[in-house]
Amino acid sequence: MATQSKALIDDLKWRGLFSQSTDEGALIQALSKPTTLYIGFDPTAPSLHVGNLVVLLALRRFQLAGHIPIALVGGATGLIGDPSGKSEERSLNTTDVVVAWVERIRVQVSKYLDFNAKDNAAIVANNLDWTSPLSAIEFLRDVGKHFSVNQMLAKDSVSSRLEAGGISYTEFSYQVLQSFDFLELFRRHNCTLQLGGSDQWGNITAGLDLIRRVESGSAHALTIPLLAKADGSKFGKTAGGAIWLDPEMTSPYAFFQYWLNTDDKDVINFLKVFSFKSREEIEALEKSHSENPGAREAHRALARELTSLVHSAQICDRVEAAARALFGQGELSELDEATLTAALAELPRTTVKSGEPIPTWVDLLAATGVVDSKSAARRIVKEGGAYLNNAKISGEDFAPSKSDFLCGKYAVLRKGKRDLAAVELV
RNA sequence: GGCGGGUUGCCCGAGCGGCCAAUGGGAGGGGACUGUAAAUCCCCCGGCUCUGCCUUCGAAGGUUCAAAUCCUUCACCCGCCA
Known part of the structure; x- marks a missing residue:
């Protein structure tokens, strides 16, 4: 199976999913047996986004290769805030907001992992489970004692913040919490590998040190490059x-x-x-x-x-x-009602009551939410980017007439080349 | 606690009593060219009942015919000192 684990790593490298790892030979050796590994997701929003998908799918790749994945939802760390990759202190979310987000993300994450696999079923964990019972004194004595402030200061996430804007004690402590998570998962599930974005390297290696000191255990780290776009803009x-x-x-x-x-x-x-x-x-x-x-x-x-x-x-x-x-190339008016109904169901929309006068194109577009304001909608008309049923319209006062509603029900608004919205006559 | 510097539109950043809805860059939007791509060129980019009106320059007061610009207080950030 060592050749299989080598193949897994090689595949990750080919896909551009390998940034750095602890000793690669040892990692491949470890992966020759089914290994428990984890990735953490902090609830910083009510949903994950496509950027999170990179690492989440990497976790799935490991499960497909026979390993046991743990998705850790940061019910605790989400209350603290990770300074990694952030140039300034973030404002804290309230606990009830974080609790709500944790639940949503837990459900979301579960979709990408297999919980019924016979030998390597996935696990979802919440780090609040082991941090909340801990008192501040216990935390400082049992966990904090193993950390050297000198080393903590040297982490890139901290040192860059010391240079620009400063860092609170709260965010400074983040790496300790994340290390403690790794230690707990090591104890509870024999989890010996942590995956993460490349900005997580410092936090992950801090966990390796903790596991070594407290349990004399050996674990591994693997980071995934942050996805970059060709034009340098931010992905996602x-x-x-x-x-x-x-x-x-x-x-x-x-x-x-x-x-x-x-x-x-x-x-x-x-x-x-x-x-x-x-x-x-x-x-x-x-x-x-x-x-x-x-x-x-x-x-x-x-x-x-x-x-x-x-x-x-x-x-x-x-x-x-x-x-x-x-x-498509064909005329919108040639679509049958069922096709049109189905297609328009996917678009942002607004409705017009059949007895009432039909608002202007500008008002309708603004009502769909495709633009932020009527001024923006007017600008589109003035600049020649306004279409009704794929035909260019002009004049700020233009309003569709009854006959413009396809199948007597729908009008298709278009802004520019590819932004569509639907108006339904009800 | 003391002294000094800062807080401007989505972001960065000019402006330092009237010519300011506020220079410039980036992001974003529309057009042309294409392939619902990129690059390039042109245009736009606070809101509205739109030749005018309304609301913005950390917050609240004040001075003035007139304030993003001056004064006062408050909040937050940064630096130096204690």
Whole structure:
């Protein structure tokens, strides 16, 4: 099985999922037997986003290779705030907010792991379980005593903050808590490997030291590079904010579109990082993409796989069909009502009561929430980016008429090239 | 606790009594070109009942015909001293 564990590491490297690790030979040796490993997710929002998916799917890869994954939800650490990668102190969330987020993230994380696997069922843990019973005195005596402030100060997450803006005692303590998590998981589940983003290296190695000192145990660390885009912009962020996994926060339609619109320069890398396709399959997509980029086969494969994984194959089919209908070459008016209804269901929408006068295009677009204000909607009209049923309109006062409603029910608003919204006559 | 510096639109950052909805850069948006891609070029980028009006420059008061700009108090940040 040592060759298998070597293959796992090699695959991670090929996918660009390997930043650094503790002694690689020892790690491969350890992984030759089923190994328990964990990743922590702090509740900093009500949902995980596509950036979290990188490490979460890495955990899944380990489970598929026969190892036992633990997803740790940071009910405790989420109350403290990780200084890693942050240039300034963050404001604390209230405990009830964090409790609510923990629950949502626990459910979300569970979707990507197998809890029924016979020999290596996944585990979800919450670090509040072992930190909350601990008194401050116990914590300082039993845990704190093993930490040298000199070493803590040397961590990049702390030293960079000392230079810019300072750091509170609260966030300074974060690495101790994370180390304690590793120690507890080592004790409870014989967890001997922690995965994390490359910014977690300092926190993870602090845990290794703690395990060595307290339990004379040996454990390993593996970090994953933070995903970078070709143009240097931040991955997973759009004008509207982050791309969330929660369908209430980012609609499956928008989710699919996000991946479909991936920069050509990034699409193969993203496939390697996110897709569970084999190396051969991805290399085949790379070939077809370079031969005919306009067909966007690789983009489509990426969007399909991730939308199916995060939402469902059924939802994926729906949003893809919607996009095909709305962006297709044919006339919108030629779509039958069922197709149109299904397609428009995926879009931001507003309604108009049939007895009442129809508002202007500007008012309608603003009502769908596609733009932030009526001024923004007016600007779109003035600049020539306003469409009704795929036909350009002009004049700030333009209002659709009854006959513009397809099948007597729907009007399709478009802002620019690809931002669509629906108006329904009720 | 003392002294000094700072807090400006999504972000960075100019402005230091009227010419300020506020220079510049970035992000973002629209158009052209394309492939619902990138690069490039042009344009836009507080809000509204839009040739005008309203609300913004940490918060609250005040001076003035007029304040992002001056004064007072408060909050937070940074530095030096105790």
